Amino acid sequence: MAKKKDGFLGERSVILPPMLVRMEEEDPLVSSLFITDIGHYPMAEHHYRRREKGIDQYVLIYCIDGRGFYKLNGQTYFVSRNQYFILPAGVPHEYGAAEGEKWTIYWVHFRGEHASVYAEGAQKPLDVKATLNSNIANRNNIFEEMLSTLHFGEGIEDLRYASSLLHYYLASLRYLRQYRRSVSYGASHSNRPFNTNKDIGVVDAAVHYMKENIERRITLQDILDYVGYSSTRFSTLFKQQTGCSPLSYFNRLKIEYACHMLKVTDMHINQICYKVGIEDSLYFSRLFSKVMGMPPSEYREQFL
Numbered sequence: 001m002a003k004k005k006d007g008f009l010g011e012r013s014v015i016l017p018p019m020l021v022r023m024e025e026e027d028p029l030v031s032s033l034f035i036t037d038i039g040h041y042p043m044a045e046h047h048y049r050r051r052e053k054g055i056d057q058y059v060l061i062y063c064i065d066g067r068g069f070y071k072l073n074g075q076t077y078f079v080s081r082n083q084y085f086i087l088p089a090g091v092p093h094e095y096g097a098a099e100g101e102k103w104t105i106y107w108v109h110f111r112g113e114h115a116s117v118y119a120e121g122a123q124k125p126l127d128v129k130a131t132l133n134s135n136i137a138n139r140n141n142i143f144e145e146m147l148s149t150l151h152f153g154e155g156i157e158d159l160r161y162a163s164s165l166l167h168y169y170l171a172s173l174r175y176l177r178q179y180r181r182s183v184s185y186g187a188s189h190s191n192r193p194f195n196t197n198k199d200i201g202v203v204d205a206a207v208h209y210m211k212e213n214i215e216r217r218i219t220l221q222d223i224l225d226y227v228g229y230s231s232t233r234f235s236t237l238f239k240q241q242t243g244c245s246p247l248s249y250f251n252r253l254k255i256e257y258a259c260h261m262l263k264v265t266d267m268h269i270n271q272i273c274y275k276v277g278i279e280d281s282l283y284f285s286r287l288f289s290k291v292m293g294m295p296p297s298e299y300r301e302q303f304l
Helices: 018-026 115-119 136-152 156-174 176-188 198-212 220-227 231-242 246-264 269-275 281-292 296-301
Strands: 012-015 034-045 048-051 058-065 067-072 075-080 083-087 093-097 102-111
Touching: 012 136, 018 034, 018 156, 034 136, 034 156, 034 269, 058 067, 058 075, 058 115, 067 083, 067 102, 075 083, 102 136, 102 156, 115 156, 136 156, 136 198, 156 176, 198 220, 198 231, 198 246, 220 231, 220 246, 231 246, 246 269, 246 281, 246 296, 269 281, 269 296, 281 296
Parallel strands: none
Antiparallel strands: 012 034, 034 102, 048 093, 058 083, 058 102, 067 075, 067 093
């Protein structure tokens, strides 16, 4: 089993031991592209890393929330939510959360014969904004599957599966237009009818935006900026169609997502609360109990 370490509250990370890395290097399938380290740092304050000599892996950092910076080849870049970058192997660098900020990041150290293909053009911050066909939530689920596979993995089959997932994960970023086009095609050929009512459509769009940002702390103004409606009109429409306010609905989506993780993962409750963008574990427990009628620990016991 790979080594797991803890640092920031809610952090999850896996560091593969040398034995597994050697298996990856020697396997004809995995050697094309493989993970050496992977993790999720939620709301990480004072996070900073400096490598004066670089390392022999590419480093992907995908910022979900907050702001950070990195320095590469004598230049400083700033990165904010829904942006990512890839640091090249063998090059000195430093990165971290911006001063006075907490950033939430997914990160992967990877190597392999084809690693440079996915890193091409990603030394500068690249946008992954939420759109109607962005499917950010699906990409984050792929990351969770890679992390879970390597956390429990012990043999070559697990390493091969994680490598296959990494190809898809990096491709969804590197070939963003194609990834979104395939999502759009699937939606247009589903059995769900196309909604031509603008007012109903804007609520659908807002719910989609919430789902794409389920791991973030968003405000009503963020939603209004996305849909382009005034606060009064939008809130009225939203309550008419859903029965609750936009932020109450967003909290319910967070709790639904938390329920799923309580059922299908072994993540600690304080890790799950960070995964749904809630920093205060006590507030998370109160909100969960209010929505579900029981605390998260009791909810999980039903599925043990």
